[in-house]
Each structure stands twice: as structure tokens, then as C-alpha cells.
Amino acid sequence: MSDFPWLSALVVLPLLGAVALWVLPTGARRHTRAVALGFALAQVALVVAAFSAFDVADAATHQLVETYPWIPALGVSWALGVDGVGLALIAMSVVLVPLVVLAAWREQGSVSGPTDRLRHYLALVLLLEAFIVLVFAARDVFLFYVVFEAMLIPVYFMIGAFGGAQRRYAAVKFLLYSLAGGLVMLVGVIALYLQGPGGPEGFLTENLVGTALDPSVEKWLFLSFFLAFAIKAPMFPVHTWLPDAAQQAPAGTSTLLVGVLDKVGTFGMLTLCLPLFPNASRWAAPVIVVLAVVSVLYGALLAIGQKDMMRLVAYTSVSHFGFIVLGIFAFTSTSIAGSSFYMVNHGLSTGGLFLLVGFLAARRGSQQIGDFGGLQKVVPVMAGLFLVVGLSALSLPGLSTFVSEFLVIVGTFARHPGVAVAATFGVVLAALYVLWLYQRVFTGPVRPELASTPDLGARERWVIGPLVALMLVLGFLPGPALDLVRPPAHVSLEQVGVDDVAPTVSIATAGAEGSDQ
């Protein structure tokens, strides 16, 4: 079974699902939701099977590798393969998709039965899933770039066609921001290829790593890549598209957009910027670390000030992405492993928040915090789950986000104590925005118009339940997950050419450390 093209299968399956939904005959359209959910769950099964084929002890090397020529004339190959980080992110994304499908069950005018709008929406979700898997698995810079750009189109339609009142503005802003960043990266991609060895496999990442670059050329190339990733991530000061997009998009779209797609930015920094441009990465690190801390604090402060819940969650993500970028560019194995793990946890935590806010908004017909109050007594289950998911956003010990945030801060402290201290204020602010949000929405006197709000139904519990379960499991038993992300962190550090700084605090949860090469 080791030769089975797991990753290609993971790309093709959701693609087939999307096509199946689009060509579904009229008679079978009442089964739209079942078909979509079926494909999404089959994908989960497939990812579990792919895990079984993945050798965790060797998580630092790319496994499940496939390489076929695609456009040899341009040096492009269909080259897939994942290390521990890539696989963890794919797994996280694949787990989120069925939950998004479930959450959309009654959206798009389909309270009584599935509508055509819902069918198109779910098809776009599955199409996006195929691109997501592909982007995390790409071992070819051109392939990565192609997917990086192509995935904008389904998201664009998911915001623009299915979102709120200002959706057109938000969709265009999202697309133009991303395209601008992506096209600048295109020049970098081309220039990198021309500097590299060339030939029919000239875009393979492993052929490009180690290319001797002129220092100034390397800096420009690094900047062209980093700008695209910073817009995607999004980092201060190029984050302004995110709150608009998240506010206007349906909750499921925001979940995938912020929880998964934005990871492509940080994932790209980690797997492309560092190994391809090590010298420039070291050159730029001080500025990026400062920008990351600004993101952490600025995002948190703005989150506190928001009146719209979706915007609030979006700004918390700006803050969290600041942590992730900080961990990557602090250049310690602990912080990089923490950032990698953070990417997974943030997907679960933010995804949960977006989906819960979506449920709230669907009940009230509003996302404004001011329209809520006292819901704790009316919908205790929702309130409880909201609190748990919210606490994960502020990294409560026992939840998985704590582990990753702790690793990032500890790892950063070993190299830049002052920066780590400043970033820690982000945690304090996180407590403020989460708890204050909870307080305003769920505590206090019950507002009369909310008195008959229904609690979470079975379907909705199935959406949030798995997320909370995963956060608890990964919070108490982070070992296996850390086994996936630690070895690649050491490799990244080697590639960037910085000596590791061991944190002075020993980490009880540290996994198998000896498996790196």
C-alpha cells in the first residue's frame, strides 16, 4: 500500500465530490447534503488511512511522495509530499470540512430542503478542500503558486455570492489584495527558477533549496514571497481585508478562510521562505519579529473594540497569526514547533468560534454584540461550548492552544526575552476580549426578545462537539501531535542556518526528540 498515491487521492476525492454535486440530476437533488457530507467524511477516512501510511518516526522527511512531470518545458512537476507539519495541517483541514458542511445544512435558504444555492455552495467547499490539500502537499514551487492563486476563485465566490449585505465589496477587496500579493510573488517565482538549476524539474523545492543566490537578489526574492504570505496570513499592516471578508462571509466560509486558508501564508513562510532564502530570512527576522508583536497586540486591541462578533473573531486571528509568525522567525526549534502546532490548534479554535457565532447570528439575525444578552440561562449548552471554545482562544491550560502558545512564547523567550514579554501581553488582552464578549452575550438579564431562543440542536452539537473534543485531547495529550511537528522544526532551523537556543524551562510534554536527522 505504500505506493498508493495517497495525496493525489486526497486531492481527487473532493474534486469528484464537487463535480458530482454540480451534475447531480434534478431528481437526486434532495440528497445534496448527504452527498456532500458523504464525500467530506470519506475524505476524513482517507486522511486517517494516509496517516497509517505515514511514518511518524521520520516526520522530518517528506513522505507519501509522488513526482510526475507536468509541464517539463517550464520545469514544472506534479510533485506532492508531506512532512509532519503538512500532514497535520491537511488533517486539520479535512476534519473541518464535514463540520462546515453540517453547519451550512440550513443556510442559503434551505430550511425545509436543500436549495440550488446550497448545492453550489457545498460544491465550492469541496472544490476548495481539494485546493487546500494540494497547497499543503505541493513540493513544487510552481504548483504551490498555481494553487495559491487558483484557490482565490472559489473563496471569492463563496464570499461574493453567499455572504452578507456588503459581500461584493468584501469579495473584491479580498481578491484584489490577494492577487496583488500573489502577482508580486510570481515575479519572485520566475526569478527564483532562473537562478536555480533549471531543467524539467527546476521548480521542485528540493532542487531549489540551497541555490546560491546573490545577497541582494535573495533579499528581493524573499520580500516578493514574504509580501504574498503576509497578506495571506494576514499580518499587520496588510490585514485590512480580513475583517471585511470574515464579517460578510457565511460562518462556514470564514471558518475555512481564516482557519485554513490563512495558514497557507504562515505555512509558506515556514516551508518556502526559510529554506529557500535562509540568509534573507535572518536579515529580515528582526523587522518581522517586531511586526509580529505589533500584530499580536494590535489585533487584540482592535478585537476588544469590535461591535460585530465576526469582525471580533477576525481580529483575534490577526493577533494569533502574530504569534505564529513570531514563533517562526524567533528561530528556535521550540518556537517553530510551537508555531506549527499553533497552526493546527488555531484552525480548531477559530473555526469553532466562527461556527458558534454563525449559530448565534442565525438565531438572532444579527452579528452585533449589542443585540445579545443573558443567553446563558436560555441556551446553556451553547453558552458552555462557547465558553470552552472562547477559553481555547485565550489559551487556557488543558486546551491544545495553551500548549502551542506556551511553546511559542518559551521558544521566543530563549532568543528575544523582551519580545516574548511584550507578546505575553497579547495573552492578557485575549482574556479581555474573550471574557468580555462572553459577558456581554451570555450573562446579565435575559433580553425579552431572546427568551425563546432554541438551544443547540443535535446537528449543531455534532458540529462543535468534535472540535471541543479535539482541543481537549490535544491539550492533555499533545505528545503525538508534537512528534509530527518537532522534527521538521529542527530541519527548518538547520536550513535557515541558526543554532538552536534551548529554552531554560523544560517542557513536560515534549515528544520524541531523537527522531530528527
Place this chain on the structure above:
Amino acid sequence: MSGFTVPEIAWGPMVPVMVVLLTAVVGVLVEAFVPAAHRRAVQLTLTLAALAGSIVAIAALWSDTERTGGTDVLGGSLVVDGPTLVLQATIALLALLSTLVVADRVTGGEDAFAPAAAAVPGSDYEELARRRGLRQTEVFPLLLFATGGMMVFPATTDLLTLFVALEVLSLPLYLLSGMARRRRLLSQEASMKYFLLGAFVSAIMLFGIGLLYGYSGSLRFADIAAATATPNGMEGLLVVGALMLLAGLFFKVGAVPFHMWTPDVYQGAPTPVTGFMAACTKVAAFGALLRVVYGMLPGMAWDLDVVLWVVAILTMVVGTVAALVQTDVKRLLAYSSIAHAGFVLTGVVALDDAGLTAVLFYLLAYGAATVGAFGLVSLVREQGPGEDGTTTLLGEATRLPQWAGLGRTHPVVAVTFTLFLLSFAGIPLTAGFVGKFAVFSAAVEGGAWQLALVGVLASAAAAFFYVRIIVLMFFTSPHDAADDAPAGPTPAVGAVASDDVADGGTQAAATGVAVATSAPERATTTVAAGEGLTVVAVAVCAVLTVLLGVAPSPVLDAIASVAVLLP
């Protein structure tokens, strides 16, 4: 001057061109001898057969050319080498697809051309011709003459033949531009403008040719190239002559500052002809430009670089910026075609084999999307009450607000148009992306990374207006658009009422009644079915756009294997 020497003519490699030109001559005879009722069928069959035959002939010549590198025909005035064959095949293929769009008729038997082009617009004679159902089937031979000229244009290595080919391809286009069935005055104005400016530029080019002859004593590219290698004190002639020659070519590709005619002509000409012009003329003219720049003026590369750089940057920037504010689909596509000329020029600047392959591929990708896009524009029609009160198709709905909501009423048309727009915008997995990637990488490789940077920034800005159409089609309801639209002669009440009808599916009878009662002068937007010819052409273009985007390898390899210009 010595006596006249009869050139040796290698007939074999001439077959692709001869087939087209001879069939055009036969087409003229058909006009004279075949009864009117059968002319259209005969002409259409002949035209399609000639173009298909030409493609077959090119395929037959392919392997020979790949092996030998090419043949000198007509005593050095024409060269049939790899790039020539690629360009001729591209032109023939795009002309074939354009012919399908040109020939298509909507229900009622109307094609895009005036029943009697010579009739004064609005005259009794015109009305009579319309009632009698006359057709200008001369369109087909004209199309073939233009195509033949275009196929010669990129093959010439001789300034005189270059000029003759230019005239052969231009004159039919001037005529075709003036033959629109609707908005005839606009069409005739476009034709006049195109003709006057074209004649002016021809004169400039001819003067340039004269100067070059004066400098080198020859009309052959190779001789001029040789002459540039040895200074002879008349470099002034060379520089001015070369610039004047280039001005003519820039005019044909629609590069700034010789682009002024493009929007007016593209808008005024019958849409199928616009598609043909936009795609094929550009391919032919860039072919000739490549040969001139690579084959005749490499000795001047140093001086030419400045000109090419300035023109490329201006073309990209002006095309993009001007397109941002357009409110008419055809004008918007015209400005976008100007911007694309700039992108192709970045590949030309590279001045190496990679640049050659890139330009050839880009032209194919751009041509396919262009023919397809204009084909769709020709199908999106206004619908309103005819003279007897029933609903009939009117002219094309080219104002942007009229496209609002098309994604809901006609999803297939909107999705296909979106595909072409994404290809224009250079989004990955479409042919346009591979083309852009190829020209920009050629430019970077040729040391012109600044050009590539301007190119990608222009692409980002260009994405805005392509996306605007997508927003309009998918995310806007006709109501919003009607509100946004600049104040027209239409009362708002009528707009809302008739748009409601369009929303609720277009039952012909219901529409007729509703429109007739609520808003007599208001036209709604619909998609004409046609006879299916346009649909076939658009489908082929769409498939090409996707295939060249997803699996461009075979085509890229084929082009690269023959991408060597013979002197």
C-alpha cells in the same frame, strides 16, 4: 539595375496560404454565378474547407520543417520556418472559429451584417433589402482574403512583400468593420476611422521602407541586417526608417501610442468581425514584428530596446488604466486587448528563443479567449417588442449594466465568459496564466525584470475590471444595475417591471405581454440561441483555454521544437 531574374518558387510550403487565397478568389466567383438562395451555404462550406485544408497542409509541412528548420520560398521574399507555421496554424485555427461566429444567425435568420452594406442607413432601400432578406455573403471571401494576408504577413523577409501583405489583410478588414447590421452609423464611422488612420500609417510605413532601402540598398531583411553591422555614415536613415516601420507594426498590434483606433473600431465593427480582428490581426502583426525585430534589426537592438521598453510599459499601463473606466463590454475588451499587446511586447523585448516560444504561446492563448469572448458578446442580446408587438431580439447588449444578473438567468453563458475573463486576467489553470508566465519569465531571463514587474502590477490592476464584470454577472441583480446605470432614456418604473419578467424566466408570451404593457421602449437582456455555430466556436475556445492552462506541455513542446527564425 540588372535584368529581372525570375524567382525560384517552392510551391509546396506555399500551399497553406495558396489554399486560402485561391478559395477567396473562388468565393468572389461564387457571388457572381451561384443563385442567392444557395450562396451562404456554398460560401460557408468553401471557407471552412479552405481554412481546415490550410491547417491540414500546415500539419503536413510540420515534420519536414522540424527537421530542416524551414524553407526559403519565392526567392527569399517569404520564409516558411517553424514560427511561420505556428503563426499560420494559429491564424487559420482562430479564423476558422471566427468564421463560425461570423456565419451564425439568430432566430429569424439575421446575421450580424447589414443586408445591403451599400445602402444609406435608414433609407427606404435599406428597409427593402431587409424585408427581402438580402445577405452580404461577400463577407466570407473578404474574411478569407484578410486571413490570407495575415498568413503571409509573419512569413515575409522582404519589406515590399511585408507591405503588400499588410494591405491585403487590412483592406478587407476596413470593409468588414463597416458592415454591422445594427448601429450602422457607428459601424461606418469605425470603418472610416480605421481606414483613414490605417492609410496614414501605411504611408508612414512605406516612407520608412524607403528610408531603409536608401540606407542599405536592399529590401531583404537579411541584407539590411548585414548593412547595420558596418557603419556607413547614414545611420540617421536607418534609425528613422526603422522607427517608421515599427510604427506601422505597432499600429497593427494596437500598442500605445498607436492604439487610438482600437476602442472605436472594436466597438463599431460587427462583433464577430471584432473577435476576428482582435485575435488574428494581433497574431499576424506580432509575427511580423518578431521577424522584423529578431531578423532585420538585431544590429540595432541597443537603440531599439529603449523604444520597445517605452512602448511596452506605456501599452500595459494605458491599456489597463483606460479599461478601468469603460462601461461598454466591447470597449472594455478593446482596452484589455491593448494591455495584452503590452504583455506580449515584454516577451518580444526578451530577444531570445524562450521569448519567441512564449510570444507564440501567448498569442494562441489570447486568441482563443478573445474569439470566445467576442462570440459570447455577439449572443448576449437586447430583447424588446418588435414592430408587430411581439418580443423580438434586438441588437447586442453591450452596455455593462445590461449584463447584471446574467449569472442567474444564463449560468452557462456567464460561467464560460468568466472563464475567458479569468484567462485574460491570468489566473492559474487557464491558458492566460501559462502565457503570462511564459512571457514574464522570458522577460526576466532577458534581463528585463522591471518590465515583468510592471507587467504583474498591470495584471493586478487589470484583474479589477475583469472581476467587475464577474461581480456584475453573478453578484448583482438587474435592479441594482438599473439603479446604478447612468441615466438613460428609460423611466425607472419600466426598468423594474421588465426586469422582474427577466428574473422569472423568459416565457416568450409572458414577456411579450408584460413588456408591451408596462414598458414599451424598454429592452431586457437575453441570450440568443443562434444556429449553434457560435456555440460550437465558443465551446472549442473554452476547451482550448482550459486545456492550454492545465496541460500546456504538448503545445509548448511543439512550439519550442520549431522556434527558430530563419534569417
